[in-house]
Structures are given as C-alpha cells and as structure tokens.
Amino acid sequence: MAEETNRLFVGNMPFRMTQEELFDLFAQAGGVASVHVPTDRETGRPRGFGFVEMDDPTGKDQAIQMFNGYSVGGRSLVVNEARPREQRSF
DNA sequence: TTTGAGCGG
Numbered sequence: 001m002a003e004e005t006n007r008l009f010v011g012n013m014p015f016r017m018t019q020e021e022l023f024d025l026f027a028q029a030g031g032v033a034s035v036h037v038p039t040d041r042e043t044g045r046p047r048g049f050g051f052v053e054m055d056d057p058t059g060k061d062q063a064i065q066m067f068n069g070y071s072v073g074g075r076s077l078v079v080n081e082a083r084p085r086e087q088r089s090f
Numbered sequence: 091t092t093t094g095a096g097c098g099g
Binding site: 011015037045046082083086 | 091092093094095
C-alpha cells in the first residue's frame with residue numbers, strides 16, 4: 001500500500017503569516033489538504049516555516065513553482081518538498 | 091528565520 005502524501009515545506013515565511021494565510025495562498029495552486037505551522041513551544045516564537053499538504057501531486061508541483069521565491073511580507077517564500085518528520089524510534 | 095505532532099489499549 002503506497003501512501004500518497006504531498007507535503008510541501010515552506011521556509012523563510014514572514015512571522016506574520018499564519019496557517020490560514022498559507023491555506024488561502026496555496027489553495028490558489030490546487031487542492032490543499034491541510035496546513036501545518038509549528039511554533040517553538042520553548043520560546044513561543046514561530047520557527048518561520050510551515051508545511052502544506054496538497055490533495056494532488058499536481059497541485060504540489062504547481063505550488064512549488066508558484067510560491068517558490070514568492071515575495072510576501074517583504075520576504076521570499078521558499079517552497080520545497082517536505083521530508084518525513086523525525087522518527088522517534090531507531 | 092527552514093523539516094511539524096500526538097494517541098489508546
């Protein structure tokens with residue numbers, strides 16, 4: 001069984017950008033499954049990056065080409081394919 | 091400013 005996941009990593013995001021903004025932004029590229037914007041709970045400060053999951057690899061590719069280097073909030077967004085999160089088991 | 095999280099039996 002192959003799990004089809006299309007996750008995008010968004011870096012260099014303006015701290016003012018929220019998951020809602022990401023969702024609306026990436027929704028223009030295709031179907032957005034969900035967005036994830038983690039924050040550092042130790043410092044309470046956003047890490048400046050987020051994750052966006054697309055419903056289709058096509059929208060993912062579109063989002064990468066559409067928003068990779070996209071200027072917003074005075075910052076250029078960096079969009080790439082996301083990597084699987086750390087595995088807590090060896 | 092760059093790779094997230096949380097759960098029951």
